[in-house]
Amino acid sequence: MKSTIDFNMPVAIVGAGLVGAGWAIAFARAGLSVRIFDNDPRISEQAIPWAVEQLNAMKAHGLLEQSPEEVAASLTRVTSLAEAVAGAAYVQESVLERVDVKRRLMEDIDRVADGNVMVGSSSSGIPASAFASDLGISPRVLIAHPVNPPYLVPVVELVPSSQTSEETVTFVDKLMAGIGQSVVHVRKEIEGFVLNRLQAALLREAWALHREGIASCEDIDKTVRDGLGWRWSFMGPFETIDLNALGGVADYANRLGPLYYSIAQSRIADGPWDAQWIAQVEKDRRQHLSMQDLAKRRDWRDERLMEFAAQRRSAAGR
Missing domain, CATH: 1.10.1040.10 (N-(1-d-carboxylethyl)-l-norvaline Dehydrogenase; domain 2)
Structure with missing residues (x-):
């Protein structure tokens, strides 16, 4: 299978919760055009406003070279899976951590996507062979498991199934490295990955x-x-x-x-x-932490991660 994918083509986020929206920031920050889709319109409607809040905070911590508005302009909410994946180079799947849900989505992507799109799953522990085997798209699917939030914590695990092509691994490796992620290659499928x-x-x-x-x-x-x-x-x-x-x-x-x-x-x-x-x-x-304060503490965590990321960047530049 010879790739005709252009890295300048858009990427699609399918599943726009915290992980999916976080991936959207990571791709848009790198200058890619990002389409965001979720079956629940309430979730997809919140994704871009939430991303703008994070981008403003990142700018304040020196983690964003562009303006938040410029990055946010690369984010587009779409209302169907077909619209999300049409002409996309890559799809980052971040739906519910259930085999049946992921399998249905892979079957849907197989029906509506063209023959070149690559798919990475944000699965936290379910291997790709459990939900993406024996489809036309199977050679172009692998696990691309991040740490949340992926726009602040750079590591991503790439885990191919036995049906994933070497070309897919190479492409996603280059894509992830190109947007600033730290790529870990997991050589064999194992529950939970590394x-x-x-x-x-x-x-x-x-x-x-x-x-x-x-x-x-x-x-x-x-x-x-x-x-x-x-x-x-x-x-x-x-x-x-x-x-x-x-x-x-x-x-x-x-x-x-x-x-x-x-x-x-x-x-x-x-x-x-x-x-x-x-x-x-x-x-x-x-x-030590009331339920009412959980959201505030998550925001506090992300602020600390931004400070830490800024320090790491400064140290690397010395």
Whole structure:
């Protein structure tokens, strides 16, 4: 299959919630024309006004070279899937995290899109083979899983299925790198991919520590926020341990490997998060943040991410 896709062609966002609207900002900021569609018109109507708010905040933090108005002018709301994908080079799917919903959408895209469009799914853990196999479009579909919000946190995992073509992987790699994302290639399909499997391991232990009365939610958060997170904000786990032993990673692994194995073995049968356990964690968290303040705290988080992104950009330019 020879590609005839022009990178100057528009991209489409299908699913305009927080993740989809965030992707719209990431593409528009890079100068691409973006069409936004959602089956729920109330959601799609909110996407561009919300994006403008974020663009203004980004400009205030020095994260936007253009004016917010210039970037926002690249965003267009459309009212049908056919209109969204017509002539598009790429579709970023960000619909509900359910196999049946994603499968129906892939079948719909297969019917209305031309034979060149590439599709990336924002799926957080469902592999593409579970919802995008055995269609005409299957060679042009892969996972492009971001961290939310993708316009502030740059990593994106690219996960092909067994039916995804190499050309698709190459194209989406270039597209994502071209809009400023940090591309991770996941070489084999696995539930949760890399990011959420790493996050799952930390969350599993965090919940278990809370259940056993070893530490509160706040103290567990402090351990990451004021401890591990400081290094993890600019280096990963392998580099961290490589620098934490005089003899490097092998020295660290030989000395502390048995401890980590023992810890892992202690959690083999800890079970799922049941309703009672979830209620206990919810009660603990609400002591530090009320439900009424969740939205404000999300805005606070995004402000901190903007500040951090500005600092990272400044440091990279030195």
